[in-house]
Amino acid sequence: MSLHIPEKREDDALSREHAHVLQQLLVAIEAVRIRRQEQYREQRHLQLKRFTQQELNDEACPTYKNWLIGRSRRLPERAMLMQIADYLECSLSERNELLLAAQYVPEQPEWESADLQRALEYAQQIMVTLPYPAAVVTHTFQVHAANELFLHLFGLPPLATIPPQQRTTPHFLLHPDICRRSTMSAEARALWQQHALFCFQLFMRQNALSQYEPWYQQYIREWCELPGFRNYWEKARIASRQEVAPVKHMLARTAITGELVPIRLRYMQIAISGRTSPAVAALLPDDEATRAVFASFLL
Structure with a gap:
């Protein structure tokens, strides 16, 4: 008759543990919420957020008020916690504070310092073996290295001569000359x-x-100065997600005659580790004419 008692004690212990975890999670959430509320006390939020408990409950987590008054002790799933973090506009470190408080594995930060330098060097070793236009890029879209074919294709000088703040994918993509050579027909545009x-x-x-x-935020402010960026950025926010890069048409100069000829390129990103950054961005030929142009530079 006493066989069920240990099980009940285990349930009680588990319930107390859940209550403890939920309490420390609420402390962490409230700390971020109050911090964000103070941040916007003297300025108007673009989305008119007030970062109140009621607003958090209405906009991000319908059970938040129930947690606060003790009506619910159910711990949130990771996806719900990330939704709360989105509402609170959490930095990566703040997100990890919430995840750790709820006893979830924190998000992995990007490579830094010596680890980043080693990863960049390894990516560059891969880049130089490719017979295609290729560059080493990080998650910030900073271009750290580029092979000769990449520089020739886009009409760029040696990378070291370009100011660091301009060595980014948007600067190259939205460069007037590159835009002109990439929009020579309605289809290409x-x-x-x-x-x-x-x-x-x-x-x-x-x-x-x-x-x-x-x-x-700093990168977005700087890129907004580029012609057309703000328009494409806003469209990208609401457009359907594209899993595969579309074929890119552009005019390229041949190595032999210098003549501008139409080519077709397909974008590919090569990850060098379990992380997305750094990576090798390569442009593969999509037809025989493009292969011939690339081959002319390897003669």
Whole structure:
């Protein structure tokens, strides 16, 4: 008759543990919420957020008020916790504070310092073996290295001569000369626009957990100065997600005659580890004419 007592004690212990975890999670959420409320006390939020408990409950987590008054002790799933973090505009470190408070594995930060340098060097070793235009890029869309074929294709000088703040994918993609050579027909223009949307959606996906970081906001402010960026960025936010990059048409100069000829390129990103950054971005030929142009530079 006493066989069920240990089980009940285990249930009670588990319930107390859940209550303890939920309490420390609420403390962590409230700390971020109050911090964000103070941040916007003297300025108007673009979306008119007030970061109140009621607003958090209405906009992100319908059970939040029930947690606060003790009506519910059910721990949130990771997806719900990330939704709360999105509402609170959490930085990566703040997201990890919430995840750890709820006893979830934190999000992995990007490579830094010596680890990043080693990864960049390894990516560059891969890049130089490719017979295609290729560059080493990070999740910030900073271009750290590019092979000769890449520089020739886009009419760029040696990478070291370009100011660091201009060595980014948007600067190259939206360069007036590159735009002109990529939009020589109605079909090419449509594909180029799709390619631009794909690139900016890729940036959003790769940095979804860092969109409120200062570096992210700084990059967007700088890129908004580029012609056409703001328009494509806003379209990319609401457009259907593109899983595969569209074929890119452009005019390229042959190595033998210097003549401008139409080519077709397909974008491919090569990851060098379990992380998305750094990576080798390569442009593969999509037809025989493009292969011939590439081959002329390898003679």
